[in-house]
Amino acid sequence: MSVINHSITMKEDQAFIANTYARNELVLTRGKGSWVNDENGNRYLDFTSGIGVNSLGFCDDEWVKAVYEQLQKLQHISNLYYTEPGVRLAKALCQRTNMKKAFFANSGAEANEGAIKAARKYSSDQYGKNRYKIITLEGSFHGRTLTALTATGQADFHKHFAPFVEGFVCLPSNDFVAMQNYIDQNNDVCAIMIEVIQGEGGVVPLDKDYVKNIADLCKEKDILLIVDEVQTGIGRTGSILALEDYGITADLVTLAKGIGSGLPIGVVLFGEKTKNTFGYSDHGSTFGANPVVCAGGLEVMRRLTPEFLAEVKQKGETINSALAELPQVKNIFVKGLMVGIELIEGLEAKNVLAKCQQKGLLCLTAKTKLRLLPPLTVTQDEIEEAVRIIKNVLEEM
Numbered sequence: 001m002s003v004i005n006h007s008i009t010m011k012e013d014q015a016f017i018a019n020t021y022a023r024n025e026l027v028l029t030r031g032k033g034s035w036v037n038d039e040n041g042n043r044y045l046d047f048t049s050g051i052g053v054n055s056l057g058f059c060d061d062e063w064v065k066a067v068y069e070q071l072q073k074l075q076h077i078s079n080l081y082y083t084e085p086g087v088r089l090a091k092a093l094c095q096r097t098n099m100k101k102a103f104f105a106n107s108g109a110e111a112n113e114g115a116i117k118a119a120r121k122y123s124s125d126q127y128g129k130n131r132y133k134i135i136t137l138e139g140s141f142h143g144r145t146l147t148a149l150t151a152t153g154q155a156d157f158h159k160h161f162a163p164f165v166e167g168f169v170c171l172p173s174n175d176f177v178a179m180q181n182y183i184d185q186n187n188d189v190c191a192i193m194i195e196v197i198q199g200e201g202g203v204v205p206l207d208k209d210y211v212k213n214i215a216d217l218c219k220e221k222d223i224l225l226i227v228d229e230v231q232t233g234i235g236r237t238g239s240i241l242a243l244e245d246y247g248i249t250a251d252l253v254t255l256a257k258g259i260g261s262g263l264p265i266g267v268v269l270f271g272e273k274t275k276n277t278f279g280y281s282d283h284g285s286t287f288g289a290n291p292v293v294c295a296g297g298l299e300v301m302r303r304l305t306p307e308f309l310a311e312v313k314q315k316g317e318t319i320n321s322a323l324a325e326l327p328q329v330k331n332i333f334v335k336g337l338m339v340g341i342e343l344i345e346g347l348e349a350k351n352v353l354a355k356c357q358q359k360g361l362l363c364l365t366a367k368t369k370l371r372l373l374p375p376l377t378v379t380q381d382e383i384e385e386a387v388r389i390i391k392n393v394l395e396e397m
């Protein structure tokens with residue numbers, strides 16, 4: 001019976017949903033905390049959190065309550081009126097990040113679109129027409145809309161979709177000389193856009209000095225620094241923003257994934273320079289600042305106390321010390337609960353992922369790495385269980 005259901009959902013998915021994803025062979029039906037069930041009643045420990053989205057795990061009681069209470073009051077009203085949840089979330093975000101204002105959208109790509117528009121407007125306000133270029137980095141990922149895709153520094157994603165948006169330059173990462181040369185030789189750059197840890201690009205951190213140098217150069221030249229924290233932000237690395245650990249500030253920060261803990265949201269945060277860049281009718285979004293989504297986001301912010309964040313760091317350390325020593329692990333990068341594992345030659349991350357799934361653990365890959373993004377609420381016991389499964393799988397391969 002359940003087997004029949006299983007194949008119907010998969011078949012109808014293939015028939016009725018555009019085939020853009022390489023899905024794992026599982027139909028997931030319900031979850032609680034770090035655990036999720038498939039339609040046959042099998043239970044899995046989830047170290048994906050919906051790609052860094054379910055910060056508080058599945059169906060966290062207090063998050064559900066916050067969302068449900070708002071859902072019963074007012075689900076949507078448009079940005080032509082004031083509503084409280086968006087205001088409260090914007091204020092909480094600004095207070096915790098030292099940014100000054102927020103704009104609400106619905107996804108990471110959209111947040112990046114907003115930041116790019118703001119950077120162009122800032123520069124055209126200050127310097128006129130011809131200073132509009134955005135520098136992004138090789139290996140970056142900024143989303144799938146045409147502009148965010150143009151910004152994305154990975155050729156794989158660019159097949160089929162030319163022509164791209166004008167005014168983007170892609171430079172190699174961690175090469176400050178290349179950055180400086182470009183900017184010195186071309187007086188046309190309005191912004192540099194980076195992820196301090198490239199997520200989809202393979203969980204690759206940028207060098208601290210490089211990031212610091214870029215931030216200084218931006219200040220010196222009045223070029224805006226856009227930091228895409230869609231994946232790294234809101235506790236994922238054990239800080240509210242990953243840029244805190246780089247000792248820099250940004251003019252524009254984008255958020256999405258983790259802030260909603262499962263409901264669609266994107267945020268542009270504006271710093272001192274850019275806080276009044278957008279004026280009336282410069283940008284907008286029908287669903288932006290949706291009260292239900294913002295109520296969920298507020299619950300996430302309420303939970304991310306300094307103690308909670310310290311625990312995220314500690315949990316990352318546990319994962320690091322358990323996996324770093326394994327003979328099959330060539331290299332591991334851990335920052336909070338953002339984990340990228342490079343396996344020794346001959347071991348393919350996607351095969352490890354498939355075997356882990358058979359043993360009840362859901363993982364991700366990023367490029368050639370095995371990637372773990374557990375919910376921030378994952379327990380030490382659950383980490384031990386995940387580590388046990390990964391060790392087991394690696395030993396058997």
Ligand SMILES: *Cc1c(COP(=O)(O)O)cnc(C)c1O
Nearest residue numbers: 107108109141142143199230231
């Ligand atoms: C996932 C991601 C995006 C795109 O977010 P969507 O919500 O899928 O549009 C952008 N930037 C980074 C760094 C991401 O990890």
